[in-house]
Amino acid sequence: MPWVGCITLKPNIMNLVRRNTNTLFPSLLDEFFGTSFPLTTTSTRAQVPSVNISETDTAFEVALAAPGKTRKDFNVELDDHVLTISSESTHKDESKTAQYTRREFAYDSFQRSFRLPDTVDTTGIKAKYDNGILHISLPKLQEAIPEPKKQIEIK
Numbered sequence: 001m002p003w004v005g006c007i008t009l010k011p012n013i014m015n016l017v018r019r020n021t022n023t024l025f026p027s028l029l030d031e032f033f034g035t036s037f038p039l040t041t042t043s044t045r046a047q048v049p050s051v052n053i054s055e056t057d058t059a060f061e062v063a064l065a066a067p068g069k070t071r072k073d074f075n076v077e078l079d080d081h082v083l084t085i086s087s088e089s090t091h092k093d094e095s096k097t098a099q100y101t102r103r104e105f106a107y108d109s110f111q112r113s114f115r116l117p118d119t120v121d122t123t124g125i126k127a128k129y130d131n132g133i134l135h136i137s138l139p140k141l142q143e144a145i146p147e148p149k150k151q152i153e154i155k
Contacts, residue, residue: 048110058145060120060138064112067132074134076127081118083125085134086111119144 052063064085066074075086088109095102116122116138124139 047108048112051112053114058140060116060140062114062134062136062138064134064136065132066134069129069132071129071134074127074129076134076136078116078122078125081116081120081122082113083116083136083138084111084113085136 049064049066051065054061054063062083066087069087069089073087073089075084075088077084077086086109089107091104091106091108093102093104093106119140121139121141125136127134127136129135
């Protein structure tokens with residue numbers, strides 16, 4: 001059964017939902033023994049990229065650290081005010097000699113989901129990948145942007 005958690009970053013601002021999509025076997029052994037179990041040569045625990053979320057007066061900024069990927073490796077979707085960032089990639093390496101054949105396969109995937117507040121202008125969302133970081137800009141609706149401080153004249 002997948003694991004789902006929720007962290008509220010600010011009241012009524014943005015919720016972070018983390019999902020472990022490895023449903024083949026629960027990670028009970030990983031949780032108990034960790035990755036230092038003597039018979040384990042590689043970690044089976046999914047590596048979920050770190051995410052920083054910041055807020056300005058006009059937008060929310062999401063920065064997801066995923067070095068070694070390209071912009072084509074990402075899938076960014078918006079469904080019912082839930083922003084989902086996912087990536088899936090495979091790598092195959094094979095070398096043959098007269099004595100042996102070596103084949104290595106690698107599979108890497110992750111998914112991060114964020115419930116967006118109603119104050120986000122979903123038509124203006126922009127994403128770019130630069131130097132190992134996926135940047136997503138979530139602009140606020142004009143009504144949600146605070147008015148600048150003004151001096152009221154007393155008559």
